[in-house]
Amino acid sequence: MLGIGTLAKKAFGTPNDRKVKATRPIVEKINALEPEFKKLSDEELIAKTTAFKERYANGESLDSLLPEAFANCREGARRALGLRAFDVQLLGGVFLHQGNIAEMKTGEGKTLVATFPAYLNALAGRGVHVVTVNDYLAKRDADWMGKVFTQLGMRTGVIYPYQPDDEKREAYAADVTYATNNELGFDYLRDNMKSSVEEMAQRDHFYAIVDEVDSILIDEARTPLIISGPSDDKSELYVEIDKIIPEVTEEHYTLDEKQRTATYTEEGNEFIERRLHEVGLLPEHQSLYDPESTTIVHHVTQALRAHVLFTKDKDYIVRDGEVMLIDEFTGRMMQGRRLSDGLHQAIEAKEHVEIQPENVTLASVTFQNYFRLYDKLSGMTGTALTEADEFDEIYKLGVVEVPTNRPIARQDEHDQVYRTEREKYDGIIDAIKEAHAKGQPILVGTTSIEKSEALSDLLKSAGVPHNVLNARHHEQEAKIVADAGKFGAVTIATNMAGRGTDIKLGGNVEIQVMEALDANPDANPDELRKQIEAKHVEEEKRVLEAGGLFVLGTERHESRRIDNQLRGRSGRQGDPGRSAFFLSLEDDLMRIFGSERLDSVLSRLGMKDGEAIVHPWVNKSLEKAQAKVEGRNFDIRKQLLKFDDVMNDQRKVIFSQRREIxxxxxxxxxxxxxxxxxxxxxxxxxxxxxxxxxxxxxxxxxxxxxxxxxxxxxxxxxxxxxxxxxxxxxxxxxxxxxxxxxxxxxxxxxxxxxxxxxxxxxxxxxxxxxxxxxxxxxxxxxxxxxxxxxxxxxxxxxxxxxxxxxxxxxxxxxxxxxxxxxIRPLTEEEQAEMLRQMAEQQGALEASMHAEAPPDPLAAPLADRREGFDETDPSTWGNPGRNDPCPCGSGKKFKHCHGRLV
Known part of the structure; x- marks a missing residue:
């Protein structure tokens, strides 16, 4: 009998169905405009972009421009890439423009989908950021989709690590900028450490499209981005506090050696407070319990730990005036390793050696708070529905499931549960050998690199040729994933491996053409492509007959979303395929779930060695276990965010104040x-x-x-x-x-x-x-x-x-x-001395670089020297701006020459 909820869904459709239905008329409008835009010349397509920008500037909304802009972009993509966007891709583009997450299955062409809302929103002239998970994908997508934007008269930029500042500013000034989440976050922090607006790279946080949005906004959201640097020298503070600690007696603190903690008792706090007042480290009117005392409390606690928890020649040794830590397991010195949070400095003070400065945070931000800076945010992924509550609560983002272009033909089998890990791996090897024998390509998903290597050893023993994905080299990773759909291919991949590159049955034609051209640069590209495409048709036919791609999961992940990502690699664009997960009661998740009860059930069923249980209720129970773990992880992220929000409010005030200044x-x-x-x-x-x-x-x-x-x-x-x-x-x-x-x-x-x-x-x-x-x-x-x-x-x-x-x-x-x-103006003697020192420093720098010396500011008057300029009389210098050329004619900026503050 059907439940009330099921009946209502049958009668009215799900909320997702209603959203898709409501958007279809917009797609029909775009389709109706297609013949008109096909007739336009390349110059007329660019002219359309200029016209759209003018209409927007005159008050027309982006929503009203959407059908024409999407039609123009579709035609631009068709000419630049030979790709005509499907209706479902246009649907995805509309949802992205509306500030949603578009859940689109693997192989549905998300990279192309992003060009539509990017183009439309770039008409506002404030820049659009397209965010990817790694530098390789940022460069690849900017190069690939940049052809579409060029066809439409727009500029594309790409951000990458260690990019020269001028190039970076130019990339951010482009209409559409591709970048990784890390680089965007770090550039935001760096910008807010600059001393002039001209030096800042990012111009605005208007609209961002986040690819693999679940990976960036959820999986990576717990780790903040931090720029650190050496702190101010606090050697004296460590030394002064260290003088007090030997007076502390056992009644003043409690020690927990198991947890490696030492805390002051009430009596100890009173004693420390009195002594700090006496030596002048704590103002008379201030108590240790006041907020202003937080730092001093931290230092006296670390000093106590250094004295009572760390023993010389056991935990560390002093060699050549340096405190070196000892590894408790091997007894070896840990060269270059230092304890954090001022603890190493406290030990250095205790041993009366030179105190090295600790590193401090200069600026930090979490991804949650960085991406919430954008006026509008949207994202794409193959798996977001399971985290819809978190996206809504943290980012106010809705999740819309976009229908696939062709129905999914993949067969998802029930999980196979074995009693031991050994039996599970035996079952996996048998399944791989059976599929490999008929030439079916196999993608094996593991949860760690160690497990990938262990499985690789087992496959070598079984004589099955295979590839193991190495996540350290993204270019190589993309190539292996591209080949994973070839006849008889066996590929082992960890959790996130291969995202961003399609597994096409029979192999990826584009990558094969590029490889063939690299090997034979003189060959005719068109001839090569014809040969490779002809071979690919035969190869694809063989793979289809073998059953398409077989995705085999060796373990369930804590998050069902990551399992779905793996499963979604198979069955792209209506291709056949199958997926199965092999589990054992010794897997981490199964142990958390409570395998003892399951073990006794399996024993009573009289399961033989090597047999697996396959039943829908096991799947259901596992799904509930995963939901519990995901809920707990969400709570942790939510709590971390609440603490970071306090700092974020203050960060916004300081950064906006800096910008105003x-x-x-x-x-x-x-x-x-x-x-x-x-x-x-x-x-x-x-x-x-x-x-x-x-x-x-x-x-x-x-x-x-x-x-x-x-x-x-x-x-x-x-x-x-x-x-x-x-x-x-x-x-x-x-x-x-x-x-x-x-x-x-x-x-x-x-x-x-x-x-x-x-x-x-x-x-x-x-x-x-x-x-x-x-x-x-x-x-x-x-x-x-x-x-x-x-x-x-x-x-x-x-x-x-x-x-x-x-x-x-x-x-x-x-x-x-x-x-x-x-502050006061320098005397003539001080100015002359400063100029002499600057000349010496410049000379030393040039000598060290073996460079040809530029004109000396103290030399004879230069052609662009200000008339009447006198080194010793600032009144003859005029009023140059900080960034203007120095009136002495040295060719340097005024702020780096005579305008320096001393």
């Missing part, structure tokens, strides 16, 4: 606001509101104004005047600081002063942000313990991270104000 010509207002905030804070501290003049700390205010504002003001005299209150004092300090900064501006020149303010602001923001990231890392590492006190670690983290961010902004204002108050 870089784009501003004049930052005087921002600098004045910062200075006034610092003055307000000083006045509130030393002259508390609603207090009497005799309660004021005028001496403290005088010293603070001198230290932080560079002002020597008669605070005591002002305080003695009649009618002078808190607000009057504030106004007078405002006036005095404004006058001082006006003098400095006059001395430097307005433009130079604005440049100094800009660079100082950017440098200080970057330094403070780096410190803040490190503090947040330390906070993350200890916040989990709050759970023991029945407090939610996430809420605690949010509260304390906000307080730390506020504290960082206060510190930023103070630092910028303090540094601006201290």
């Amino acid at each position: 870089m784009e501003s010509e004049d930052l005087a207002d921002i600098v004045v606001d910062m200075r006034r905030q610092v003055i307000d804070d000083l006045v509130d501290v030393y002259l508390p509101p609603k207090s009497y003049a005799d309660q004021w700390d005028v001496e403290g205010l005088h010293e603070a104004a001198l230290d932080r504002l560079g002002l020597d003001i008669p605070v005591a005299e002002w305080a003695d005047e009649e009618g002078v209150d808190h607000d009057v004092m504030r106004e007078r300090i405002y006036e005095a600081s404004d006058a001082l900064m006006a003098e400095k501006t006059e001395a430097f020149g307005t433009e130079t002063m604005r440049n100094i303010e800009k660079q100082l602001l950017l440098q200080t923001i970057d330094a403070k942000w780096r410190e803040h990231l490190l503090t947040l890392e330390h906070l993350r590492s200890v916040i989990g313990f709050r759970g023991y006190a029945q407090r939610d670690p996430l809420n605690e983290y949010k509260t304390e991270a906000f307080q730390l961010f506020e504290s960082m902004l206060n510190s930023l204002r103070l630092d910028v104000t303090q540094q601006l108050s201290r």
Whole structure:
């Protein structure tokens, strides 16, 4: 009897069916336009693109342009590649434009599908990013699909590692840019470390199409992208803390050698706090429990671990003034290996050797938060429905299953479950030999490289010739996958191997033609192609008769989606094929699922050695087990994201502030606001509101104004005047600081002063942000313990991270104000000395590079030297911009020559 849900689906169709049905009229419109676009010349196709851009600029929406733009793109692809997009490919393109994930089976032509929404959205002039899983695919797709965009009058760019900056900026400026997720994320971080807008590579985050979207947005989403660098030298801090630790007694801490942890007791915390106050490492008013103390708490904890958990000549040795770790299993020294998180530095302080700086995070972002920057996001994959909830919750992306161009003819067999791994492998070898004997190509999927190699050894023993995919070389991988559909081919692949390249029955004609041309460059390409195509027809016929591609899974993965990816390699474009999974009770997933009960059931059934159980209820149970594991992994990713969201909000504020500063010509207002905030804070501290003049700390205010504002003001005299209150004092300090900064501006020149303010602001923001990231890392590492006190670690983290961010902004204002108050123009002697040092450095650099020396800025006047230029008199230099040529005629930018700040 049918359930209510099943009856409703039969009557009204599934939500997916309704989406597909609603989109079909758009495809019919595109098809109706086809004859009209076929008549256009190549120049007229390009003219259409120009016309579409103008219509968009005049207010027409991309949705209304869609039918014509898709028709133009289809015709462009037909001429450039000889490929005419099927209706289902147009459907996929529409869903992508609408900001969905299009689930399209393997072999349905996803690479071509992406060109339609990419072309349409590129009409907006803001650039479209097409994201791939590896550099090989990014270059291949940009080269291949770039022909379509060129046919339509658009430029294509590709991003790859170690690309020159100028080339990278040009690639991002193209209409459509192909890149990997890693390069996009790293470029975003690098851009937000640049000091001018001109140096930034990415221009916008408008629209991204993510290929293999499940792999990028789910499988790789748990690993953040991090740019790290050496930290500031904190040697003194490690040394000072190390002096306190020998005074710590056993009552002050608890030790768990099994877990390798050491934590302070309440008594220990009180002792450490008192001693830190005494030595001046912790301000008097501050407690170890304050958010500002996170870093110092981290360091005293690591120092304790260094003393009580790490023993000299057992865990490490000291050789030539260096702490070297010892491998606990082999007893050998681990050259070049260092403990992270400041622990190695704490051991170096304990042993009184030179302390090496630790690496710190300069910038980081998770893929979830990077891809959520885009105004519109979409993706393609063969397997996304199983993760539809996660895509919706994290990225607000719907998943639409696009019908296949031809019905799927692949036979998916029930799983075969053996009692032991040995029996399973015997069954796998028998199945491979049986299929190989009739010439059926076989793709064997394994879950790890080790298991691939073990199976390869078994096949060698059985005398079955085969290929093992090596994921380290993508080009080679693509070739092996392309050959995996040949008659009698046996290919072993790990989880993700071969994605992005179709397994075509009888082999891949394109790759065979390229190989033949490489081997014989003088051959006629058209003749070669005819010969290869003729051979391919015969080969394909033999493979079809043998039953098409046989996909054999040697184990179930934690995620059913990855099993489906493997299964989907067979049966492309309506080809015949079959798939089967061979399992044993000793597989990881089966052990988690509870194989003991199953084992007893199988024993009672009286299963003989080498026999397998094949039953639909085993499949169902496994599916439930996989759903549980996937649910748990989703929860882990969700929790990680909640913590990262806290940092992400702060990251957005800092990055947008940096950009605003870089784009501003004049930052005087921002600098004045910062200075006034610092003055307000000083006045509130030393002259508390609603207090009497005799309660004021005028001496403290005088010293603070001198230290932080560079002002020597008669605070005591002002305080003695009649009618002078808190607000009057504030106004007078405002006036005095404004006058001082006006003098400095006059001395430097307005433009130079604005440049100094800009660079100082950017440098200080970057330094403070780096410190803040490190503090947040330390906070993350200890916040989990709050759970023991029945407090939610996430809420605690949010509260304390906000307080730390506020504290960082206060510190930023103070630092910028303090540094601006201290700068002064160089004296003539200092300028001459600086120029001499620069000339020496330049000479040394040129000598080391054996290069021909460029003109010396100290040499005789050059043709492009500013008239009347005097090395020692800045007033003769004019007002060059930071990036303008230096007026001395050296040919360098002003900021790298006479405009350097010292």
